[in-house]
Amino acid sequence: MPLAPVEDKVTITELVENPYPLYRRLRSEAPVCAVKAVGRVMLTKASDTRAVKDDPDTWSSDDPNTPMKRAFQAHTLMRKDGEEHKAERGAMMPTFSPRNLKTLWGPAYETFAGRYLDRLPRDEVVDLFPTLAGPLAARILAEILGLPEASDDDMQFWSQALIDGAGNFGWQDEPFERVDRAHMAMNALLEKNVDRYRAEPDQTALSVMINADDPIAWSQIVANIKIAIGGGINEPRDALLTVLYGLLTNPDQLDEVKRSGNWGAAFEEAVRWVAPIQVSARRATRDTEIRGIDLPKDTVVMTIQASANHDEDLFEDGHLFNALRAKNPHQSFGSGPHHCMGAHLARMMLGKIMLPMIFDRFPNMELVDPSSVVWRGFGFRGPLNLPVRLN
Amino acid sequence: MPKVTFIDADGTETTVAAKIGDSVMQTAMAHGIDGITAECGGAMACATCHAYVADDWADKVGPAGETEADMLDFAACEVKPTSRLSCQIVVAENLDGLIVYLPEHQV
Ligand code: HEM
Numbered sequence: 001m002p003l004a005p006v007e008d009k010v011t012i013t014e015l016v017e018n019p020y021p022l023y024r025r026l027r028s029e030a031p032v033c034a035v036k037a038v039g040r041v042m043l044t045k046a047s048d049t050r051a052v053k054d055d056p057d058t059w060s061s062d063d064p065n066t067p068m069k070r071a072f073q074a075h076t077l078m079r080k081d082g083e084e085h086k087a088e089r090g091a092m093m094p095t096f097s098p099r100n101l102k103t104l105w106g107p108a109y110e111t112f113a114g115r116y117l118d119r120l121p122r123d124e125v126v127d128l129f130p131t132l133a134g135p136l137a138a139r140i141l142a143e144i145l146g147l148p149e150a151s152d153d154d155m156q157f158w159s160q161a162l163i164d165g166a167g168n169f170g171w172q173d174e175p176f177e178r179v180d181r182a183h184m185a186m187n188a189l190l191e192k193n194v195d196r197y198r199a200e201p202d203q204t205a206l207s208v209m210i211n212a213d214d215p216i217a218w219s220q221i222v223a224n225i226k227i228a229i230g231g232g233i234n235e236p237r238d239a240l241l242t243v244l245y246g247l248l249t250n251p252d253q254l255d256e257v258k259r260s261g262n263w264g265a266a267f268e269e270a271v272r273w274v275a276p277i278q279v280s281a282r283r284a285t286r287d288t289e290i291r292g293i294d295l296p297k298d299t300v301v302m303t304i305q306a307s308a309n310h311d312e313d314l315f316e317d318g319h320l321f322n323a324l325r326a327k328n329p330h331q332s333f334g335s336g337p338h339h340c341m342g343a344h345l346a347r348m349m350l351g352k353i354m355l356p357m358i359f360d361r362f363p364n365m366e367l368v369d370p371s372s373v374v375w376r377g378f379g380f381r382g383p384l385n386l387p388v389r390l391n
Numbered sequence: 392m393p394k395v396t397f398i399d400a401d402g403t404e405t406t407v408a409a410k411i412g413d414s415v416m417q418t419a420m421a422h423g424i425d426g427i428t429a430e431c432g433g434a435m436a437c438a439t440c441h442a443y444v445a446d447d448w449a450d451k452v453g454p455a456g457e458t459e460a461d462m463l464d465f466a467a468c469e470v471k472p473t474s475r476l477s478c479q480i481v482v483a484e485n486l487d488g489l490i491v492y493l494p495e496h497q498v
């Protein structure tokens with residue numbers, strides 16, 4: 001059978017600016033396609049992205065030739081398979097239990113959200129990226145992970161350093177040096193907090209992991225707290241900005257959601273429309289094929305959930321934000337054993353708490369000049385700014 | 392082929408023919424049953440395939456395993472003694488006629 005066709009025209013700059021035109025073309029012309037700019041085979045159809053993630057025996061999460069291991073100074077749970085993955089994931093899971101969400105993290109988020117909204121000025125233009133979405137996502141995560149002393153700025157700096165390091169496919173020095181500085185600060189705080197949580201255990205991720213009956217290795221506790229720092233700030237941040245943009249540019253939908261109270265559906269639609277994590281990599285553990293295209297052992301594919309979420313087979317007008325969709329089988333939280341550990345948390349924070357709260361406080365919030373909002377990102381994607389007037 | 396009946400929270404019944412060896416979750420997905428989301432595709436990582444086995448079938452289907460019971464804690468709706476993750480129930484000849492109730496929501 002043939003190998004994947006090659007697309008060699010699109011540039012990485014174009015993908016970072018707006019990858020959706022390429023995805024639309026690939027879905028119709030070459031749903032299994034080697035894209036030169038990223039050096040990977042892209043899968044753009046919903047049934048394929050899902051089938052790959054649901055078959056971890058054929059498709060490993062361990063992609064050894066990426067800068068991620070260097071950036072994290074460790075092999076994290078995101079890149080492990082099978083029993084090893086299960087053990088490390090299970091170590092952190094209790095923190096995210098529904099009971100903790102309801103009794104601890106929900107009330108904590110509500111308090112912080114109220115406080116951060118109180119600080120925002122009324123009747124002048126304010127950008128919600130640096131004043132609300134970023135710092136609030138950082139604050140709640142610091143509390144949940146067991147790093148309450150870390151400032152919002154610390155958390156955001158560490159998270160970005162980890163992301164930039166893991167995405168440093170050019171193997172430049174600067175991103176690695178920056179993330180190494182971040183590690184020193186993170187390691188110092190983690191070590192400092194261990195004694196306290198041994199003496200006074202609570203439900204934070206650090207405490208739960210060190211006080212387990214049969215704890216995983218300290219190196220892995222540290223690595224997996226960091227995976228949560230790297231993967232727990234920018235997605236809720238970007239999802240909040242995206243859903244606000246979607247609702248504010250579609251006032252009819254906003255009115256209907258205010259009436260029905262179905263803020264959860266608006267949140268789901270935002271993460272479908274622009275998936276905060278757009279792509280996930282998997283490596284073939286054996287020779288295999290998809291849609292009659294040969295994929296030899298060790299081929300690394302990019303499963304493009306951003307494209308799956310716009311697939312014409314599942315969604316009508318997938319390029320449009322529509323908070324009133326009857327069905328929304330998006331893949332923004334991934335699928336298979338690596339399905340997002342923070343999915344229930346994110347849904348609660350944004351769909352159940354933030355959206356009703358912000359529109360209750362500022363019922364006449366306006367987006368100032370929607371065309372000035374800049375969207376960026378290939379691996380992760382969201383608005384870089386969201387200028388609004390609150391009232 | 393064994394028949395499986397899904398009864399959603401509004402009481403709407405849908406009976407479908409299931410493939411032996413498929414999970415009840417896969418059966419629901421194959422027939423477009425809305426009340427099952429199954430976001431993790433059966434990896435026992437999401438608890439969005441929660442279903443209540445009808446009382447008459449509970450013994451035949453059996454209770455949730457240990458990991459499954461832990462994961463059920465993450466279900467969005469109330470967990471009852473008959474709660475199962477439908478991705479963990481495998482359709483077999485002796486389950487012909489199985490009835491499962493679907494919770495009001497999965498997320
Ligand atoms: C809207 C918000 C979010 C989105 C869209 C999102 C998306 C995702 C996706 C797509 C994956 C799977 C990656 C893969 O398959 O390779 C993932 C995994 C993960 N997410 Fe999230 N995420 C969100 C929020 C969060 C939050 C708030 C946390 C907080 C701790 C978090 C923690 C994790 C962790 C630890 C994993 C790795 C799970 C594993 O490999 O087993 N996420 N997320």
Ligand code: FES
Nearest residue numbers: 431433435438478
């Ligand atoms: S499909 Fe995710 S737990 Fe059953």
